[in-house]
Amino acid sequence: MEIMNWERRSLLNELIHGLNAAKQLQGSSSPSLTASSSCLTTEIKETLLHNIVSSFKKAILMLNGSTTQHNPTIELAPDHLAHPGKVSESPASIIGSPRSEEFFDVGSKEFNLSSKKRKMLPKWTEQVRISPERGLEGPHDDIFSWRKYGQKDILGAKFPRSYYRCTYRNIQYCWATKQVQRSDGDPTIFEVTYRGTHTCSQGIPPPEKRETKPNHTVVVNYQNNLLDNLRMVRTGRLGSEAFSFPVRSPLYTYESINGGGTFYHHVGSSGPSDFTGLISTNTSTGSSPIFDVNFQFDPTAEIDTGFPTFFHNSI
DNA sequence: AGTATTTGACCACA
């Protein structure tokens, strides 16, 4: 029952997601141009177009895959879907083939993902700029718990690359990882590459575990992949250099509600509008658009990652 | 004592 609701919501959300992107695109070419929509660059339009196609594709695959509910699968988006200007190398789709059994060495003593298959996990990259008041420490705190498992000097890079895995890998067989690489050009920008989505309990935090901190403002910079990978950064957490960029949240969709900078607010499927944000073009970054996002975020609001938890352990 | 981080070694792949 719950699964059905969840799947239905995911499907519905994908369609809404695509519709919103289509609306954006439509707005940009309609005669009654708003100040914001008329500012859409070709790149953004292409991204929106990509989002539309991607959403419909996911929705169709969800429908196709609904009969294989107990054979949860991951879809790895083909490269041709990757937008030329998009940072994301592979949308985090979690439907389609191959079958999950092929991803996990179930029979092995240690329930494990083979390295080959780990490489096939969905992968996407964000560029996150740290806010000046927070110092230059790296981005190491988001809503997920990560454990650092390595650091490597990368050829040609000024700064080492850090490797993190989900804290609950061994307990809940969650294979989400991320790499954090400080930008050579702009040391305030960190390139965060995520691989795999959280299949642990963090993916959908239970109500009692949600943060109950007071409202705070979040600031984030995103390059490309504007609406598809909307995330946010927490700032101003006392006594911590950390900042956050919570999980992509397809169940939260955003629509433009004013001109000028494009103002977005949560139009999710449940509850009141408790999540708003202002996106404006960052003019300091040349041709590649980085968007400054200011959210007023109620952390007590329900956060649904929107990612199908394609594999639930049963320990 | 339990958990997290560091870091050199190992491995796969191009």
Place this chain on the structure above:
DNA sequence: TGTGGTCAAATACT
């Protein structure tokens, strides 16, 4: 064979 990614022992931290 060089490079990037991961492992795991040693170490640090709470």
